[in-house]
Amino acid sequence: MSVLEDVTTPQVIIDRDVLDRNITRMAASVAGKGLRLRPHAKTHKVLQIADRQLAAGAVGLTVATIGEAEVFADHGVEDLFIAYPLWITRPQAERLRRLSARARVSVGVDSVEGATTMGAALNGAAGQIAVLVEIDSGHHRSGASPDLAVEVARAADRAGLRVGGVFTFPGHSYAPGMPQQAVEQEQAALAEATELLTAAGYDASRRSGGSTPTATLTGPSVATEVRPGVYVFGDAQQLELERCGWDDIALSVAATVISRHDTGRGSPRRVVLDSGSKVLGSDRPAWATGHGRVIDHPEARITALSEHHATVVWPEESPLPVLGERLRVIPNHVCITMNLVDEVAVVSGGQIVDRWAVAARGKNY
Amino acid sequence: MSVLEDVTTPQVIIDRDVLDRNITRMAASVAGKGLRLRPHAKTHKVLQIADRQLAAGAVGLTVATIGEAEVFADHGVEDLFIAYPLWITRPQAERLRRLSARARVSVGVDSVEGATTMGAALNGAAGQIAVLVEIDSGHHRSGASPDLAVEVARAADRAGLRVGGVFTFPGHSYAPGMPQQAVEQEQAALAEATELLTAAGYDASRRSGGSTPTATLTGPSVATEVRPGVYVFGDAQQLELERCGWDDIALSVAATVISRHDTGRGSPRRVVLDSGSKVLGSDRPAWATGHGRVIDHPEARITALSEHHATVVWPEESPLPVLGERLRVIPNHVCITMNLVDEVAVVSGGQIVDRWAVAARGKNY
Numbered sequence: 117m118s119v120l121e122d123v124t125t126p127q128v129i130i131d132r133d134v135l136d137r138n139i140t141r142m143a144a145s146v147a148g149k150g151l152r153l154r155p156h157a158k159t160h161k162v163l164q165i166a167d168r169q170l171a172a173g174a175v176g177l178t179v180a181t182i183g184e185a186e187v188f189a190d191h192g193v194e195d196l197f198i199a200y201p202l203w204i205t206r207p208q209a210e211r212l213r214r215l216s217a218r219a220r221v222s223v224g225v226d227s228v229e230g231a232t233t234m235g236a237a238l239n240g241a242a243g244q245i246a247v248l249v250e251i252d253s254g255h256h257r258s259g260a261s262p263d264l265a266v267e268v269a270r271a272a273d274r275a276g277l278r279v280g281g282v283f284t285f286p287g288h289s290y291a292p293g294m295p296q297q298a299v300e301q302e303q304a305a306l307a308e309a310t311e312l313l314t315a316a317g318y319d320a321s322r323r324s325g326g327s328t329p330t331a332t333l334t335g336p337s338v339a340t341e342v343r344p345g346v347y348v349f350g351d352a353q354q355l356e357l358e359r360c361g362w363d364d365i366a367l368s369v370a371a372t373v374i375s376r377h378d379t380g381r382g383s384p385r386r387v388v389l390d391s392g393s394k395v396l397g398s399d400r401p402a403w404a405t406g407h408g409r410v411i412d413h414p415e416a417r418i419t420a421l422s423e424h425h426a427t428v429v430w431p432e433e434s435p436l437p438v439l440g441e442r443l444r445v446i447p448n449h450v451c452i453t454m455n456l457v458d459e460v461a462v463v464s465g466g467q468i469v470d471r472w473a474v475a476a477r478g479k480n481y
Numbered sequence: 482m483s484v485l486e487d488v489t490t491p492q493v494i495i496d497r498d499v500l501d502r503n504i505t506r507m508a509a510s511v512a513g514k515g516l517r518l519r520p521h522a523k524t525h526k527v528l529q530i531a532d533r534q535l536a537a538g539a540v541g542l543t544v545a546t547i548g549e550a551e552v553f554a555d556h557g558v559e560d561l562f563i564a565y566p567l568w569i570t571r572p573q574a575e576r577l578r579r580l581s582a583r584a585r586v587s588v589g590v591d592s593v594e595g596a597t598t599m600g601a602a603l604n605g606a607a608g609q610i611a612v613l614v615e616i617d618s619g620h621h622r623s624g625a626s627p628d629l630a631v632e633v634a635r636a637a638d639r640a641g642l643r644v645g646g647v648f649t650f651p652g653h654s655y656a657p658g659m660p661q662q663a664v665e666q667e668q669a670a671l672a673e674a675t676e677l678l679t680a681a682g683y684d685a686s687r688r689s690g691g692s693t694p695t696a697t698l699t700g701p702s703v704a705t706e707v708r709p710g711v712y713v714f715g716d717a718q719q720l721e722l723e724r725c726g727w728d729d730i731a732l733s734v735a736a737t738v739i740s741r742h743d744t745g746r747g748s749p750r751r752v753v754l755d756s757g758s759k760v761l762g763s764d765r766p767a768w769a770t771g772h773g774r775v776i777d778h779p780e781a782r783i784t785a786l787s788e789h790h791a792t793v794v795w796p797e798e799s800p801l802p803v804l805g806e807r808l809r810v811i812p813n814h815v816c817i818t819m820n821l822v823d824e825v826a827v828v829s830g831g832q833i834v835d836r837w838a839v840a841a842r843g844k845n846y
Contacts, residue, residue, distance in 0.1 A: 124570070124572060124573065124846045125846060126845055126846065127846075158788065158789075180788065180789045181789070200739075200789060201739050201740050202739070203737050203738070203739045203755075203804065203805050205489070207489060208489065226740050227740065227741065227804055229803075229804040229805065230739070230740075230804060233804075233805060252748065256742075256748035256749060256751075256792075257740075257753060257785070257787065257790050257792055258739065258740035258753045258790060259740070287787065372568050373568070374565075374566050374567070374568045374595070374623065375566050375591050375592065375595075375622075375623035375624070376592065377621075383617065383621040384621060386621075388622060388623045390568075390846070393762075393764065393817065394820055394843075394845055395845055397758075397763060398762060398763035398764045398765070398817070399758065399763045400763070420622070422622065422652065423523065423545065423816055423817070423820070424523075424545045424546070424565060425622050425623060427621075427622055438594075439568065439592055439594040439595060439598075440568050440594065440598060451788055452758065452763070452788070455759055455788070455821070456820070456821070456843065456845075457843060457845070458843050478759075478821065478822060478823050480491055480759055480760055480821075480822070481489045481490060481491060481492075481755070
């Protein structure tokens with residue numbers, strides 16, 4: 117890729133052609149199953165990418181914080197789901213109230229106390245905001261046990277909130293061999309909560325699930341919408357989980373070989389790239405081969421990251437890149453990378469055609 | 482801490498009183514050994530903290546990129562060491578030239594090719610910039626083997642650069658039981674390179690070493706200056722390495738309990754905080770007890786991080802915090818945290834007294 121020579125490294129590069137293909141394919145796959153697509157925008161935090169997802173048929177966006185929702189509402193996005201069990205303080209309630217005046221807003225809740233506090237803080241505006249009860253489908257992070265969904269819904273109802281359904285995040289799908297099992301647990305948990313909520317007279321018509329590893333597996337069963345995020349770019353985790361191929365990678369980090377050690381001298385045969393954790397992020401599941409992958413060099417292993425250095429060990433039989441050489445690195449977890457940079461270079465047809473701001477970067481609350 | 486209730490979480494809080502104590506103590510310790518202190522500013526990236534370090538006697542700052550150097554030079558810092566083996570392109574050479582016109586600039590180099598390329602790119606300005614040869618003292622990241630220091634210095638000299646000494650980073654000191662061994666290897670490597678450089682007629686009068694774990698161990702031996710960074714704040718790594726105490730922690734993340742699971746139901750007894758990897762960062766050495774530590778709750782273990790969630794497992798015998806409760810979390814690696822936020826809340830005497838911008842955040846090149 118000739119653009120590699122045109123940037124200052126480390127530089128995040130988005131291949132817009134691959135991005136558009138990923139967006140179109142996921143939209144078609146989800147629509148083909150009669151599901152609604154509500155992509156998680158925390159992955160990219162970019163207005164231009166949100167526009168492309170909505171143009172391809174997404175019903176709205178998923179975000180993780182009120183701050184992210186504000187950025188996309190300012191841009192005109194009309195339907196926003198904060199898929200997070202918010203604990204609402206007065207200042208946040210005021211922001212949520214303003215947000216709900218200009219967009220359809222739904223939020224998560226996973227406890228009686230959370231629902232009660234939210235209703236009280238929102239006061240008169242509570243009815244404008246739909247709450248979805250978060251349930252735990254096996255990831256064991258947030259989310260109520262499915263058998264407690266009615267208890268949470270009842271508290272929400274008492275607090276003046278409008279119950280709109282359930283959601284779950286099958287995050288345990290991010291491991292080898294797990295996507296199919298995780299999607300089955302996800303559907304079972306959604307089914308259990310839906311049955312209980314419906315029997316108790318609550319609206320469970322919106323049932324939201326899905327992550328990138330499971331979204332394409334989700335059948336027309338219990339879930340009515342899916343919230344994949346990473347699919348727009350792909351990353352080394354999805355690659356190693358075989359949920360995407362090398363040709364589906366839309367985001368890479370251009371990096372320069374700044375140190376090179378071909379002889380042993382008691383240390384590994386390696387190059388050091390300037391793409392440290394400041395741009396690749398440090399996420400590294402135990403099953404990953406390293407801290408990302410090097411495009412065109414599947415044999416290379418990123419064995420260590422510090423903030424400004426990526427140590428890449430090369431096997432003896434493969435020629436070691438030279439000093440100053442530019443390589444393209446795929447981060448393990450692309451959401452982390454996007455949250456580290458203020459803007460990205462956009463490539464189409466092998467040329468830099470644009471720069472996009474990461475508009476919702478750092479909107480931590 | 483009452484300020485916990487006054488912020489929106491997750492929020493990075495700097496205790497200025499502890500910060501000042503850490504700055505004063507390190508300055509006194511280093512001066513007491515007859516060494517010069519050149520703190521690594523990548524840890525904080527904050528102008529107000531740089532000012533305090535310089536006022537306490539630091540001879541200048543260390544940074545990792547030209548972009549960071551530019552931010553501090555704009556602020557008036559007169560002596561900047563880019564402790565990194567830069568691979569210089571034309572646009573970067575131009576920036577380095579402008580930088581050297583308004584500050585004393587030194588940079589790293591660890592290869593013949595790097596020195597040659599740098600000299601050629603800097604052209605007439607090469608003589609204004611001092612280069613320090615980076616040597617590997619056992620961390621096996623960047624840095625030439627000490628016996629190759631003369632070869633690199635010769636290339637730098639031929640390329641018109643001014644050789645000013647040697648530097649190393651004993652990064653392998655960041656592990657239990659390693660600081661003392663790492664500092665011995667650091668001094669031995671500096672000694673070997675210094676002897677060879679001096680014998681070959683090169684200036685090796687500036688010998689720079691040191692990390693936070695080793696800086697206070699470094700005796701008045703071979704190194705003439707040290708570059709600790711993390712000492713200003715402390716972090717969970719330093720705490721668990723016993724290189725600082727709980728009372729020395731100047732940076733914490735205020736977080737809210739947003740999900741709580743007291744009963745088993747087949748999942749761990751836990752709370753979930755809103756301080757995910759978006760603010761704590763994902764650095765987690767194998768020897769760490771988890772993804773950070775919780776102040777006032779040494780028994781808690783941060784077992785998992787996702788971007789917006791910190792899962793904290795609590796032992797059965799200890800009462801589980803309630804929903805909405807505010808806790809203070811110490812990140813594993815504080816440099817990562819500072820690179821994730823745009824500003825921090827500053828506390829003194831238990832009150833919020835200021836907000837500081839993280840001026841050099843994201844200056845990746």
